[in-house]
Amino acid sequence: MHDVFTSDLLVGKVAFVTGGTSGINHHIALRYAKAGARVALIGRNVEKAEAAAAVVRKAGGEAVGLSADVRDYAGLEGAFKAVHDRWGEIDIVIAGAAGNFVAPVLGMSSNGFRTVIDIDLVGTFNTVRAAFAFLRRPGAAIIAISASHSTMPVAAQAHVCAAKAGIDMLIKSLSLEWGSQGVRCLGIAPGAVENTEGMRRLAPNGAENLQQIFASIPLGRQATRDDIADLALFLVSGAANYINGTIISIDGGSLNSGGQRIGEMLMASVEDARVERGHP
Ligand code: HXC
Numbered sequence: 001m002h003d004v005f006t007s008d009l010l011v012g013k014v015a016f017v018t019g020g021t022s023g024i025n026h027h028i029a030l031r032y033a034k035a036g037a038r039v040a041l042i043g044r045n046v047e048k049a050e051a052a053a054a055v056v057r058k059a060g061g062e063a064v065g066l067s068a069d070v071r072d073y074a075g076l077e078g079a080f081k082a083v084h085d086r087w088g089e090i091d092i093v094i095a096g097a098a099g100n101f102v103a104p105v106l107g108m109s110s111n112g113f114r115t116v117i118d119i120d121l122v123g124t125f126n127t128v129r130a131a132f133a134f135l136r137r138p139g140a141a142i143i144a145i146s147a148s149h150s151t152m153p154v155a156a157q158a159h160v161c162a163a164k165a166g167i168d169m170l171i172k173s174l175s176l177e178w179g180s181q182g183v184r185c186l187g188i189a190p191g192a193v194e195n196t197e198g199m200r201r202l203a204p205n206g207a208e209n210l211q212q213i214f215a216s217i218p219l220g221r222q223a224t225r226d227d228i229a230d231l232a233l234f235l236v237s238g239a240a241n242y243i244n245g246t247i248i249s250i251d252g253g254s255l256n257s258g259g260q261r262i263g264e265m266l267m268a269s270v271e272d273a274r275v276e277r278g279h280p
Helices: 024-034 046-058 073-087 111-133 158-181 199-201 207-215 223-235 260-276
Strands: 014-018 037-044 062-067 093-094 143-146 184-190 247-250
Touching: 014 111, 024 037, 024 046, 024 062, 024 093, 024 111, 037 046, 037 073, 037 143, 037 247, 046 062, 062 073, 062 111, 073 111, 073 260, 093 111, 111 143, 143 158, 158 207, 158 247, 184 223, 207 260, 223 247
Parallel strands: 014 037, 014 093, 037 062, 093 143, 143 184, 184 247
Antiparallel strands: none
């Protein structure tokens, strides 16, 4: 934990994290648990959810793993109810479940496009909608995990760009409706983050592709998962009490250097895959 934060910052708080079984979301949950929160990790696969919770418990935190697909409203509502029954009002919601694959518009079906919209955008709607009845009001904070894709167009990522842009506007609109209830609605928009499923999907060839991505980042490196968890912790702390209805970029300045280079690299990787499959 970054040394500006204390280990009792979130004692008594309850956090509900969708997509909490891996990557950024799991790291945020771990950080919250280390700051004293009880965390519920939600994922599609029950074994993975339980294993992810066991990792948090092994680190000294209090955690439970539950299975729900964010596309299934009733299942998600059931998970909120189970957490509320167990620990009481929910203070923090991380809407982090996401899906991605690399494909140009002409390389995906309507169902492929809809699948990512369903997981990312409708899944975020389902999460916040189902959360409301169980939130501490006033006092709760909701953070959606967006991406630099929401404002920076990237070729071979039109589905993700559209979904993440929708998430940003959902959160901003929600802040108008729920601010008066004392619920803060926020987004975190990371760029490239090391050791995540997202980067493995965007850069399946590893170091060579990643070097091209790094070259376009003004700070010259990807974010670490700690960088993202630090921001997520700050946003639910008292120091962020007046921050509401905004999406915070955490991308080393990438938005200023544009997504064209990343898109060119992704389009080239799609071409390589077509050639490998024997469809030149
Ligand atoms: C074209 C594809 C495709 C591909 C899937 N589809 N992969 N189309 N190119 N590479 C199409 C399928 O053909 C199908 O359409 C439709 O998408 C649904 O596919 P399913 O496999 O049936 O869906 P499902 O099992 O629900 O899986 C959803 C998924 C999958 C998104 C496709 O990858 C997934 O579950 N991902 C979750 C984990 C994940 O992606 N994490 C990374 C998040 S990273 P048809 O028409 O054939 O039925 C992230 C960060 C973004 O979001 C920003 C990074 C900087």
